[in-house]
Amino acid sequence: MNEELAELAxxxxxxxxxxxxxxxxxxxxxxxxxxxxxxxxxxxxxLSVALNRQSTAARGAVDAGAVDYWTEALCQLLDRNPELxxxxxxxxxLRGPERPDIVIQVNSATHSGEVxxxxxxxxxxxxxxxxxxxxxxP
Numbered sequence: 001m002n003e004e005l006a007e008l009a010x011x012x013x014x015x016x017x018x019x020x021x022x023x024x025x026x027x028x029x030x031x032x033x034x035x036x037x038x039x040x041x042x043x044x045x046x047l048s049v050a051l052n053r054q055s056t057a058a059r060g061a062v063d064a065g066a067v068d069y070w071t072e073a074l075c076q077l078l079d080r081n082p083e084l085x086x087x088x089x090x091x092x093x094l095r096g097p098e099r100p101d102i103v104i105q106v107n108s109a110t111h112s113g114e115v116x117x118x119x120x121x122x123x124x125x126x127x128x129x130x131x132x133x134x135x136x137x138p
Contacts (some may be wrong), residue, residue: 001079008085009078012091013070017063017126026096035084039077048075 012032019028021028029051050069078084078092121124 001075005078005082005085006075007093008088009074010067012069012074012088013067015092015094016070017066019094020063020066028091028094031087031094032058035074035077035091038084038087040081041077043076076109105108
């Protein structure tokens with residue numbers, strides 16, 4: 001198998017397993033079912049059963065064993081039928097809807113560091129010896 005198809009298989013498997021336990025699962029399952037329907041493989045029935053098992057993955061968790069399983073399966077399928085690459089690419093590019101209302105912010109300061117952070121607003125920071133010590137004065 002060439003390197004590009006191996007990477008595609010790994011990306012497809014990662015997307016499939018990442019979707020388990022999330023709102024994307026039904027779409028990922030549909031895309032993988034489409035790949036399996038076109039596959040010429042003795043493992044097609046086994047893989048269909050594995051795909052139809054209820055996902056027990058925690059939301060956002062990725063099971064490395066499941067990624068390995070699906071990577072190996074997709075490698076075999078692509079090796080036997082390289083024409084499946086387009087459908088596996090659709091699976092690999094599966095993304096959730098953009099959520100502009102959700103923002104993740106991580107702030108960290110060590111030793112004597114200070115963090116000034118704000119989301120969705122304005123922040124005014126004064127610096128200098130007078131501004132730091134003004135709260136300690138009588």
